[in-house]
Amino acid sequence: MIRMNFVRNHVLVCAGTGCVAAKSKEIMDEFQLQLEKQGLTDEVKVILTGCFGLCALGPIVVVYPEGAFYSELKVEDIATIVEEHILKGRVVKGLLYHETVQEGSDTISGLNETSFYKKQVRVSLRNCGVIDPENIDEYIAYDGYEALAKCLTEMTPEAVIDEILKSGLRGRGGGGFPTGLKWQFAAREKSDIKYICCNADEGDPGAFMDRSVLEGDPHNIIESMAIAGYAIGASQGYIYVRAEYPIAVERMNIAIAQAKEYGFLGQNIFGTGFNFDLEVRLGAGAFVCGEETALMMSIEGNRGEPNPRPPFPAVKGLFGKPTVLNNVETFTNITWILLHGAEAFAAMGTEKSKGTKVFALGGNITNTGLVEVPMGITLREIVDEIGGGVPNGKAFKAAQTGGPSGGCIPCELLDIPIDYDSLISIGSMMGSGGLIVMDEDSCMVDIAKFFLDFTVEESCGKCTPCRIGTKRMLDILEKISEGHGTMEDICALEELSAHIKENSLCGLGQTAPNPVASTLAHFRDEYEAHVLEKRCPAGVCKNLLQYFIIPEKCVGCTLCKRVCPTDAIVGEVKQVHEIIQEKCIKCDACREACKKFNAIVKR
Amino acid sequence: MPNTKTTVPFAGTKEQEAQLLEIIAAHKGQAGASMPVLQAAQSLYGYLPEEVQVMIAEELDIPLSEIYGIVSFYSQFTLNPKGKINIAVCMGTACYVRGAGDILDDIAKHTCCQSGSITDDRTVSLEATRCIGACGLAPVLTINDDVYGKLDRGEIEPVIDTYLEKEKGNRA
Numbered sequence: 049m050i051r052m053n054f055v056r057n058h059v060l061v062c063a064g065t066g067c068v069a070a071k072s073k074e075i076m077d078e079f080q081l082q083l084e085k086q087g088l089t090d091e092v093k094v095i096l097t098g099c100f101g102l103c104a105l106g107p108i109v110v111v112y113p114e115g116a117f118y119s120e121l122k123v124e125d126i127a128t129i130v131e132e133h134i135l136k137g138r139v140v141k142g143l144l145y146h147e148t149v150q151e152g153s154d155t156i157s158g159l160n161e162t163s164f165y166k167k168q169v170r171v172s173l174r175n176c177g178v179i180d181p182e183n184i185d186e187y188i189a190y191d192g193y194e195a196l197a198k199c200l201t202e203m204t205p206e207a208v209i210d211e212i213l214k215s216g217l218r219g220r221g222g223g224g225f226p227t228g229l230k231w232q233f234a235a236r237e238k239s240d241i242k243y244i245c246c247n248a249d250e251g252d253p254g255a256f257m258d259r260s261v262l263e264g265d266p267h268n269i270i271e272s273m274a275i276a277g278y279a280i281g282a283s284q285g286y287i288y289v290r291a292e293y294p295i296a297v298e299r300m301n302i303a304i305a306q307a308k309e310y311g312f313l314g315q316n317i318f319g320t321g322f323n324f325d326l327e328v329r330l331g332a333g334a335f336v337c338g339e340e341t342a343l344m345m346s347i348e349g350n351r352g353e354p355n356p357r358p359p360f361p362a363v364k365g366l367f368g369k370p371t372v373l374n375n376v377e378t379f380t381n382i383t384w385i386l387l388h389g390a391e392a393f394a395a396m397g398t399e400k401s402k403g404t405k406v407f408a409l410g411g412n413i414t415n416t417g418l419v420e421v422p423m424g425i426t427l428r429e430i431v432d433e434i435g436g437g438v439p440n441g442k443a444f445k446a447a448q449t450g451g452p453s454g455g456c457i458p459c460e461l462l463d464i465p466i467d468y469d470s471l472i473s474i475g476s477m478m479g480s481g482g483l484i485v486m487d488e489d490s491c492m493v494d495i496a497k498f499f500l501d502f503t504v505e506e507s508c509g510k511c512t513p514c515r516i517g518t519k520r521m522l523d524i525l526e527k528i529s530e531g532h533g534t535m536e537d538i539c540a541l542e543e544l545s546a547h548i549k550e551n552s553l554c555g556l557g558q559t560a561p562n563p564v565a566s567t568l569a570h571f572r573d574e575y576e577a578h579v580l581e582k583r584c585p586a587g588v589c590k591n592l593l594q595y596f597i598i599p600e601k602c603v604g605c606t607l608c609k610r611v612c613p614t615d616a617i618v619g620e621v622k623q624v625h626e627i628i629q630e631k632c633i634k635c636d637a638c639r640e641a642c643k644k645f646n647a648i649v650k651r
Numbered sequence: 652m653p654n655t656k657t658t659v660p661f662a663g664t665k666e667q668e669a670q671l672l673e674i675i676a677a678h679k680g681q682a683g684a685s686m687p688v689l690q691a692a693q694s695l696y697g698y699l700p701e702e703v704q705v706m707i708a709e710e711l712d713i714p715l716s717e718i719y720g721i722v723s724f725y726s727q728f729t730l731n732p733k734g735k736i737n738i739a740v741c742m743g744t745a746c747y748v749r750g751a752g753d754i755l756d757d758i759a760k761h762t763c764c765q766s767g768s769i770t771d772d773r774t775v776s777l778e779a780t781r782c783i784g785a786c787g788l789a790p791v792l793t794i795n796d797d798v799y800g801k802l803d804r805g806e807i808e809p810v811i812d813t814y815l816e817k818e819k820g821n822r823a
């Protein structure tokens with residue numbers, strides 16, 4: 049007789065990187081301890097799970113069956129939750145995410161009713177925050193490995209590719225190439241050995257959706273890669289993960305070992321004679337390795353420098369063999385499409401961009417986190433409704449998509465529906481889905497400089513337009529931000545942008561000018577203020593700032609005078625002080641020291 | 652980030668050498684073995700000095716120039732040892748727009764250690780790192796393996812001081 053324990057409560061503790069850094073492991077241990085104290089360990093199951101998405105409110109714990117969403121927990125809070133909620137059945141309202149609390153009522157609203165989750169559709173992230181990523185049985189319980197079984201036993205490789213083609217799925221890594229087409233090209237090649245690669249080298253600063261899937265739903269990637277292997281006739285796969293994601297690497301390795309043990313990887317899978325094996329390879333910190341040919345060079349053990357295409361990887365890829373390379377988010381859609389059908393997938397999104405897209409919302413926004421929305425939603429809906437707008441009463445200035453390859457989108461364009469093509473039409477791109485919101489305190493020249501600085505450092509140096517062109521652009525931007533720019537410099541920036549875009553070898557170089565070109569197009573007045581008026585409207589560019597003491601606010605406490613490293617402040621006790629501009633090195637020490645009176649301003 | 656050859660004398664032990672040879676043996680013959688071997692060697696020694704690169708080149712039968720080419724290409728490989736207290740400030744976009752640049756400057760001032768360098772006594776090293784993917788906690792930094800997020804200016808200095816105190820205690 050099998051005796052199953054009756055579990056009356058499930059406690060899901062988020063174990064994504066954000067929450068782990070916010071001490072979710074300690075919270076898990078405290079739960080176990082408190083449950084033991086109350087003798088409840090048999091009745092309550094505590095599970096570490098993947099990312100819930102609302103990273104700004106971590107650490108997050110959800111208690112079922114009520115679905116109580118506790119946010120920003122501290123270790124001290126756990127005893128209260130165990131005693132009040134789990135033992136006595138009274139949800140601790142004071143610790144809940146405030147949007148789920150209904151005034152004057154004891155019922156709590158479901159997560160899907162909160163503004164952060166209401167407009168989201170979870171396809172790619174469907175298992176994140178739902179299952180225990182280190183337990184294959186939970187993945188199987190959520191239809192895991194069913195799509196692989198269906199493909200191997202009921203479908204021909206051609207039928208699998210057809211289904212993906214019909215779904216209209218496009219690569220989620222940046223370029224948006226149709227996935228089914230990529231598979232078809234590789235399938236047509238005659239070769240004894242072929243490879244499947246998963247691009248998990250998420251280098252775009254500010255994007256972390258791939259990390260969340262690797263950490264929260266690793267089996268989904270294994271299953272999808274095996275399906276891709278079956279479709280094109282490959283028996284070996286590689287997952288290239290960046291070394292900055294230790295938790296993701298660990299969970300992926302655990303998942304691969306479990307899949308091998310269950311016979312979902314290895315020889316003769318499901319008794320069909322299909323063999324497929326997987327290996328994790330680590331990156332070592334090179335942004336260019338997100339480019340497909342560079343990534344394969346890196347797996348081969350070389351410097352990660354890109355190669356000219358054609359030949360495309362589908363013809364001649366890893367170790368010279370036909371290779372399909374998709375990114376993490378693309379793979380997560382594969383299993384869903386095969387389980388629910390291409391039509392269901394194609395029903396979501398816009399005419400040319402089907403399905404959903406995950407965005408990593410960050411920067412100056414209230415609800416930082418991961419959101420998955422249908423293609424065609426407007427940026428305004430994401431920023432204002434899901435993201436909760438810009439905090440601290442500041443005004444919205446720009447949204448940046450696509451990281452160092454993308455551009456800044458101004459307020460006027462927030463209402464365009466987001467898909468691959470519309471973003472390109474306004475000088476940005478989808479990229480991997482980083483979406484950074486900037487408020488009025490961000491200087492667009494400075495942001496352009498920030499991204500150029502990134503690409504200059506990450507340019508591999510193989511082709512001249514990228515290696516030298518981006519460096520020249522950075523020099524000019526530095527000149528402008530230091531107040532030495534001329535109008536000719538702005539023309540030179542535009543000219544260089546066009547050249548680099550046209551002539552670079554790989555995607556990194558071709559898109560490197562985008563941050564400059566888009567800010568020039570939408571925020572030209574800011575560049576002109578730097579050049580013509582030698583002024584930084586946002587007050588960021590240090591060389592263009594001057595510090596002033598507001599006489600009405602100064603009480604003459606001498607604090608600023610004492611912290612000034614260059615004796616640039618003069619004035620007697622209890623008398624209004626003054627800054628000698630020639631001596632000031634703009635170190636900001638005086639302004640920091642005057643927080644109490646706020647008598648010092650920079651402008 | 653400057654990654655020029657270090658002048659710190661090599662202090663590898665016999666045990667480390669034996670471990671390195673084991674690592675190399677385990678990867679020998681594997682396609683694209685150089686990267687995994689270098690990664691393991693770096694976690695063994697903390698950095699990749701010339702002596703270690705020579706051993707790897709000889710054992711894997713790859714020219715030293717090629718090994719050096721790989722080491723100098725990837726930013727995670729370092730030719731210099733890290734300090735006992737390694738402070739890495741995330742410079743991803745989300746952190747940057749939330750003021751990570753100011754925090755990096757403050758720390759450099761506080762520890763007398765410029766970004767990308769190490770103090771003479773090898774206690775503190777400071778680096779500006781690529782996005783660590785914890786954008787929900789922006790601005791964020793790590794001190795050794797500990798993560799500190801949602802920082803305001805002035806908050807991190809006392810934390811660094813506790814690390815310095817502890818380190819002083821260890822030496823005394």
